[in-house]
Amino acid sequence: MGLLRRSKSGTIVDDEPEVEVGQVTPLGELQARQRVRIVGEVARMKTRPGHGIPALTVTLQDTTGKALVVWTGRRAIGGITLGRRLLVEGVAFNRGGTLEFVNPVYTLLPRSASS
Amino acid sequence: MKVLIAGAGSVGKHMAQQLVQSGHEVTIVDNDPNVVGDKDERSPVNGVTWYLGDACEVTFLDKVGIHEVDVVAAATGDDEDNLVVSLLSKQEFAVPRVVARVNNPKNEWMFTEMWGVDVSVSTPHLLTALVEEAVNVGSLVRLLSLEGGRARLDEVTLAESSPAIGKEIRDAGFPRESAVVAIVRAGHVVVPRLDTVLQSGDEVLVLVSGEGDEADQVVRQALVG
Numbered sequence: 001m002g003l004l005r006r007s008k009s010g011t012i013v014d015d016e017p018e019v020e021v022g023q024v025t026p027l028g029e030l031q032a033r034q035r036v037r038i039v040g041e042v043a044r045m046k047t048r049p050g051h052g053i054p055a056l057t058v059t060l061q062d063t064t065g066k067a068l069v070v071w072t073g074r075r076a077i078g079g080i081t082l083g084r085r086l087l088v089e090g091v092a093f094n095r096g097g098t099l100e101f102v103n104p105v106y107t108l109l110p111r112s113a114s115s
Numbered sequence: 116m117k118v119l120i121a122g123a124g125s126v127g128k129h130m131a132q133q134l135v136q137s138g139h140e141v142t143i144v145d146n147d148p149n150v151v152g153d154k155d156e157r158s159p160v161n162g163v164t165w166y167l168g169d170a171c172e173v174t175f176l177d178k179v180g181i182h183e184v185d186v187v188a189a190a191t192g193d194d195e196d197n198l199v200v201s202l203l204s205k206q207e208f209a210v211p212r213v214v215a216r217v218n219n220p221k222n223e224w225m226f227t228e229m230w231g232v233d234v235s236v237s238t239p240h241l242l243t244a245l246v247e248e249a250v251n252v253g254s255l256v257r258l259l260s261l262e263g264g265r266a267r268l269d270e271v272t273l274a275e276s277s278p279a280i281g282k283e284i285r286d287a288g289f290p291r292e293s294a295v296v297a298i299v300r301a302g303h304v305v306v307p308r309l310d311t312v313l314q315s316g317d318e319v320l321v322l323v324s325g326e327g328d329e330a331d332q333v334v335r336q337a338l339v340g
Contacts, residue, residue, distance in 0.1 A: 033182055033209045053229040072229050091182075093209030102206045102231070 019109055021087055028064025032094040038067065039109065042084045047075045060086060067092060068100040085109040116140070117184040119210075121170035121200045122191030123150045126216060130188060135162045142179055144170050171199040173207055181208045189215040189232075194222045198230045205231025227263050234261060253277060255335045258320075266324045268296075269331060271338040275315045278340045285309040288337040292330040293323045 025036045040060030048055045056071045058080060069088055071077060080086065090104025116139050120127045123145035131141045142164040145151050151167040168175040170191070181187065187204040189197035197215045204210040215230075217223045217237035226235035241259075248256045253274025260267050273280060279287045284295055284307055295307040299318035305311065313319065319338060323330045 053227065055229075091207060091209040093205070093211060102209075 019087065019107055021109070024087070026064040027060065027062045027067050030065065030067055030092060030099050032092055032099055035089070035091050037087065037089045038062075039085060039087050040067065042080060042082050042086065045080070045082060056080075058086075060088065066098075068095070068098055069104060069106070070100060070102050072103060079108045080106075083111065085111060116186060117180075118142070118186045118188060119144070119179065119181055119184045119204075120188045120190055121145075121196070122189070122216075123147070123165075124190070124192055126192075127188075127190040130190060131163045142166065142184070144168055144175075144179055146170070171196055171203070173203055176200075176203060176208065181210065184210060186210070186212040186214065189213070191216070192218055194218050194225075198225060198232075201226075201231040203231075248272075253339055255331065255339055257331075262324075265326065266322060267328075267331065269321045269323055269334060271319050271321070271335075273313060273315055273317045273319060273338060276340060277313075277315070277338055279313045279319075279338050280315050281312060283310045283312055287313060288333070289321070290323075290330045290333040292325045293321050293334050296320050296322050 021039060022037060024039045027038060027040055030036065030038065038060065040062045042058055043061045043066065044059035046057040048057075054073060054075045056074055056077060058069045060067050060069055069086075087107040087109055088101060088104045089106075090101045092099040092101050094100075118134055118139050118141050120131055120141065120143045123143050127143055127145070131143050134141050141162070144166045146167065146169045148167055151165050166179045168179070170176060181204065187200065187210045189200040189204075191197055191200070194217065197217075201213045201215045204213050212233050213231050214234045214236065215226050215232045217226055217235050217240070220237055220239045223235065223237050223240065226232045244256055244258050248258065248270055252272045253276065254271070256270045258268045258270050289295065297320045298305040298307050298311065298313070299320070300314065300316070321334050323334060
């Protein structure tokens with residue numbers, strides 16, 4: 001785990017931002033119904049407001065393609081913001097041509113790290 | 116198609132039997148050794164793969180090949196179990212189609228996308244609709260809700276006083292969000308065309324989409340008056 005500390009300027013600095021990303025599937029090669037690990041950047045975020053069940057829908061993209069990730073029952077997740085890179089592990093299903101993960105395991109990645 | 120049925124009660128077995136007859140590949144799971152063990156004597160279901168185990172366990176579902184099935188039917192007599200099976204099927208194995216049985220109508224609100232359910236079937240609800248349909252001529256009955264209520268299948272048996280009688284379908288005043296999917300006339304299914312003329316006694320099945328029931332009201336207006 002990385003250590004968080006507050007720098008002199010008051011911003012929070014991550015001392016040890018290295019996360020073991022391991023082998024990931026490029027989004028362009030993603031296939032439905034297989035357990036995969038993907039890394040992508042948050043390109044779009046959408047919440048379903050008001051009536052019905054809240055859900056946070058995030059579009060992840062890399063240079064090869066994009067995928068949707070949905071977390072049900074919540075409108076926001078701390079740390080998931082536009083531009084943030086995420087490591088997601090789960091099984092995607094095909095919703096009208098777009099691959100979608102529902103409530104997958106996720107890890108926040110530092111923006112600067114290379115994939 | 117490959118179908119996995121959770122729960123080998125009378126509902127599950129009956130489904131298995133019908134699905135096998137229509138040429139599908141059916142796997143049925145139950146955690147009661149008596150039910151699974153009795154398969155040869157009590158159930159005439161052949162061509163079905165049986166497994167003994169707990170369908171609410173991820174590892175068990177994995178073992179019975181859920182990652183290859185096209186449809187999961189959660190048909191146990193326990194709503195909690197049906198919800199867990201549905202959620203696991205969708206979330207862990209991305210099953211394209213999840214159908215769940217609602218036992219207690221009070222729980223129906225939970226059988227949505229939130230719990231991985233694509234289609235919920237509530238026996239009490241269905242019975243009410245069918246009873247309504249059997250006794251009512253000239254009123255609109257909702258037979259089925261699809262897509263979490265965003266699409267509905269409505270049925271009207273046309274009374275003699277219906278404003279639609281003698282009209283062609285295109286002139287009957289159906290809203291854009293609706294489609295006449297079938298007409299049952301004297302026991303036969305008539306494929307509806309734009310110029311099909313509606314008659315008294317026709318059972319008209321209409322698929323209606325959209326949130327709320329404004330479109331249903333327009334359909335009611337057109338067929339019931």
